[in-house]
Amino acid sequence: MIITVPKLLNAEQLQAINGLIDSGQFEDGQNTAGWHAKTVKQNRQWLGSEEQQAELDHCLTVALSQQQQFTASSYPKYIQPFMVSESCEGGHYGPHIDDALMGQEAIARSDLSCTIFLSDPAQYQGGELRMDYQNQSLEFKLSAGDAIVYPSTTLHEVTPVSQGVRRVALTWIESYVRHASQREILYDLDTARKDIMNQHGKTDAFDRITKSHANLLRQWADT
Ligand SMILES: O=C(O)CCC(=O)C(=O)O
Numbered sequence: 001m002i003i004t005v006p007k008l009l010n011a012e013q014l015q016a017i018n019g020l021i022d023s024g025q026f027e028d029g030q031n032t033a034g035w036h037a038k039t040v041k042q043n044r045q046w047l048g049s050e051e052q053q054a055e056l057d058h059c060l061t062v063a064l065s066q067q068q069q070f071t072a073s074s075y076p077k078y079i080q081p082f083m084v085s086e087s088c089e090g091g092h093y094g095p096h097i098d099d100a101l102m103g104q105e106a107i108a109r110s111d112l113s114c115t116i117f118l119s120d121p122a123q124y125q126g127g128e129l130r131m132d133y134q135n136q137s138l139e140f141k142l143s144a145g146d147a148i149v150y151p152s153t154t155l156h157e158v159t160p161v162s163q164g165v166r167r168v169a170l171t172w173i174e175s176y177v178r179h180a181s182q183r184e185i186l187y188d189l190d191t192a193r194k195d196i197m198n199q200h201g202k203t204d205a206f207d208r209i210t211k212s213h214a215n216l217l218r219q220w221a222d223t
């Protein structure tokens with residue numbers, strides 16, 4: 001399942017986050033690419049101070065955690081520190097798969113990958129996030145402040161930027177529920193029981209779906 005979160009950040013939050021990023025430095029993205037990703041990655045990555053990084057992580061983690069659609073579809077156990085990536089003219093990140101295990105001290109599995117768009121799409125040409133998903137090729141170029149969350153098992157790429165600057169914040173999420181197919185079942189059950197609650201109240205059907213949802217989560221969650 002792929003979810004997009006429109007307006008994860010409002011205009012004020014977006015301005016504050018872009019201001020914070022502007023006050024830091026950038027380094028060559030090659031420094032954080034794995035040996036195979038190095039061959040296809042051309043971008044700049046933010047190198048904030050410890051305090052700046054902590055502020056960015058706090059703002060973006062809180063924003064994501066407040067989104068019901070995100071929590072109900074992702075079951076986040078651990079959210080990696082955010083990376084900020086900028087691609088100028090010629091910048092791109094060719095087809096790749098994200099590392100399965102990430103982090104230095106605390107190692108976490110990447111179950112979900114997240115891009116938060118920080119630039120107005122009218123300000124750059126190209127720079128689509130393209131992925132192979134269930135035998136389809138999908139492209140995303142969302143508004144500034146919007147986010148997309150997709151399974152890390154997906155082969156994906158950022159197409160070349162031909163003009164302007166594309167800025168995004170990126171993170172990876174370890175989920176309590178490892179398998180995308182199980183997360184999707186939980187999400188559907190949760191959505192269905194909320195619809196029942198809204199339309200008919202706390203009926204017997206609501207209770208049974210809630211029971212099934214809770215018991216499946218109990219079976220599938222690794223804690
Ligand atoms: O910039 C993006 O939207 C995705 C970047 C990416 O795939 C990565 O850093 O692994």
Ligand SMILES: [Fe+2]
Nearest residue numbers: 096097098156
């Ligand atoms: Fe990636």
